[in-house]
Amino acid sequence: MIENLIRKYNVPGPRYTSYPTVPYWDGSGISTEVWESSLLRSLEESQQEGISLYIHLPFCESLCTFCGCHKRITKRHEVEDPYISTVLREWDLYGERLPFAPAIKEIHLGGGTPTFFSPANLERLINGILQGAKSAEIPEFSFEGHPNNTTKEHLQVLYDLGFRRVSYGVQDYDPQVQLAINRVQPFENVEKVHNWSKEIGYTSINHDLVFGLPHQTKAGIEHTIEKTLELLPDRLAFYSYAHVPWIKGTGQRGFDENDLPKDAEKRELYETGKRMFAENGYVEIGMDHFARKTDSLYKAMENGTLYRNFMGYTTTNTKVMIGLGMSSISDSWYAFAQNEKKLEDYQARVEAGEIPIFKGHLLNEEDLMLRQNILNIMCRFETEFEGDPALLAEIKAGLGELEEDGLVEISGNKIQVTEKGRPFVRNVCMAFDLKLQRNKPDRQIFSKTV
Template sequence: MNTQLIRKYNVPGPRYTSYPTVPYWDETGLDPGDWESTLIKAFAESYDDGISLYIHLPFCESLCTFCGCHKKITKRHSVEDPYIKTVLKEWKLYTELLPITPIIKEIHLGGGTPTFFSPDNLKRLIYGILDEAETAEQVEFSFEGHPNNTTKEHLQALYDLGFRRVSYGVQDYDPHVQFAINRIQPFDTVKRVHEWSKEIGYTSVNHDLVFGLPHQIKESIRDTIEKTNELRPDRIAFYSYAHVPWIKGNGQRGFNDEDLPKDDEKRGLYELGKHMFYENEYVEIGMDHFALRSDGLYEAMQYGNLHRNFMGYTAGATKVMIGLGMSAISDSWYSFAQNEKNIKDYEQRVERGEIPIFRGHILNETDLMIRRQILNVMCRFETEFDGSEHQFRQIKTRLSELEEDELIRISGRTIRVTETGIPFVRNVCMAFDLKLHKNKPKEKLFSQTV
């Protein structure tokens, strides 16, 4: 890895799970009627394709100090029942709004810690969702499991409901690193739940690993990936740690800044990991993801069906994604809408019979065009620019340095990311981001790109 390139391009930048990115959503807010009309429009246009559901289950029993998610720390499991009732009421508001019964293609349970909830309560939640909908012939139901509290009963209950994909948050196996991030989980614990998953019949098991954590060094990354390769998960997400304490407050102050690997040292951890994945027959998929050739994510990339949204990379695109639960984000392609981030506010809005959104963004034609470009770059590492000549000249000028550094190639209106440029894909996307360049942030908003 070229350390000069790392130092040059390691700047704050978005992860582009959406365009426009959340800080650039319309400051005047989102009128609920506008959100509902764009949702109904997209639903009608893509009815046969089905919809995706993201259900946010925010509770955790302890705080992981590297985490940037919206969560609620509690050991009181009495919170499960009222929260599920509220989520199902919110879902009922949507099914009453939609003109015909929705077809569900995807469900993803995220958090927080979905396996904080008991197997019986998770079954009640999913039965309640499916009672108000039909399911597509080919569905992808997935959930995030915490290795420390995912039981065989959890896995069997969700498998019986149609779940075939599970993602385990591993992060790192080094005890020193685990202590710093308050995430103590021995390898044997992960091995147990991984093997249970395969024994029950899950066809895609993902492990989340993170590089750039406090006290991480090459030896700890090497040991973590050797252990991961021993279990041979179908997918691996190898994320860059996003150090954003100015956004997440004390939750990311469980260690000192000097404990974090910096710049080329941090990227060296990624390059080591990537090399080890390649040696074990994993293929790089999009940004920071790897999969075996037998996994659906690899197939989606081969056939050009790979998609990226607030749930991350998925094997198929739906035009409509409805987010249920506190802080969940919905996407109608033409607009984004985020739910109230405070549980009490969320529950009160739903009890009043309101879809509980508090902010969002309606995309104009330029937004939609740029969104397509960024999705292409993120999912296929290339795009054919279909905007105006003036816009293309602007973007081409911003891409000139990346082209000189051989991170991209431009031929006509086609922009391709080179193999050298893949680690800098966020920087490439930033060149397309008209809103970012029109209104550069005066304060810290994003994590470092490399």
């Protein structure tokens, strides 16, 4: 039965870190003036809420062939200083435009490889961001660390600056898989940085694992999870490998596509992980995430404050997220704005005194309503639709087969994802994605949902 559902629903679909999804943003883009207006509107409506900052640190010393992030591969560390200067100048540009200094509730350093940067340069970056800014009463600062180059000094410096959450990219411990994805890191490296993090006092340690990678087997994923459970991280991300080489170019062509586990085989990897996590006290949170009951992510799910944005799942619900750095995406709730993707273009725009927007989207009333419902499904597996009955009828029509297959339950305007349906939550959200339903792409632009 599950094999039949996988065959039926394993279709290309978004991961819904936003709605509308990036391919369906308005083709005419968004002007800097419109973006700034939407930002001011949100800040005025939620002055006490604070804001989130995502800072993209794009440099990596080598290319991981599974990666879909915007990055720049280099071993030249002299790029660190000018890049940080540009990010701080970009932050100053926002400061010049905002009517008041909002409280910073959340900072996340993503990449690329944030720990490519020296501890001293990361300290300069964060001090520059916080200088003159207010900090929320209980801020949540987090960063992504590479187990091969994160030092104890990195961890201590960031801890002293207020960081309490760290995420390590593990992916898989099988040597053959590591070689195929060009991410060779022994368990001992992960164990070392994990234990340093606990010793220093980090309160939430995450490990990223990926299923569906080339050469992965059930025995191999069991071994990876067994090693992971020796360390008992507070939370786990268990991502489905998104194979989109037509978007990301040669980086994802580093192995034969026949080496990838297919459909039911790939789903078995996920179910194996889900079972092992549950047996060891981890609770499934939304999509792709698991947490121990002592972790803030679980507590956010329990009290209904779990949120999802371009950073993935977060315990911090802010209307405004400002993205700094090349390719970063900002979100005012009413609009999205993405920075220039090319490093040189990003730096030139900032040096010219411009907010470096490359493209964006201003949400209309229908967008906002659908966005909230998709957010509810992604974070709580249910929603009560409030809006135009004609739109609800359109959505219900898209949910018809999912309901027949027992993946959702519909009662009036309430739609609930069943336990059986949770692995297909992306498919459920696709029924709410009316931009996608009304204008289906003529080529594959998303990874498959299973």
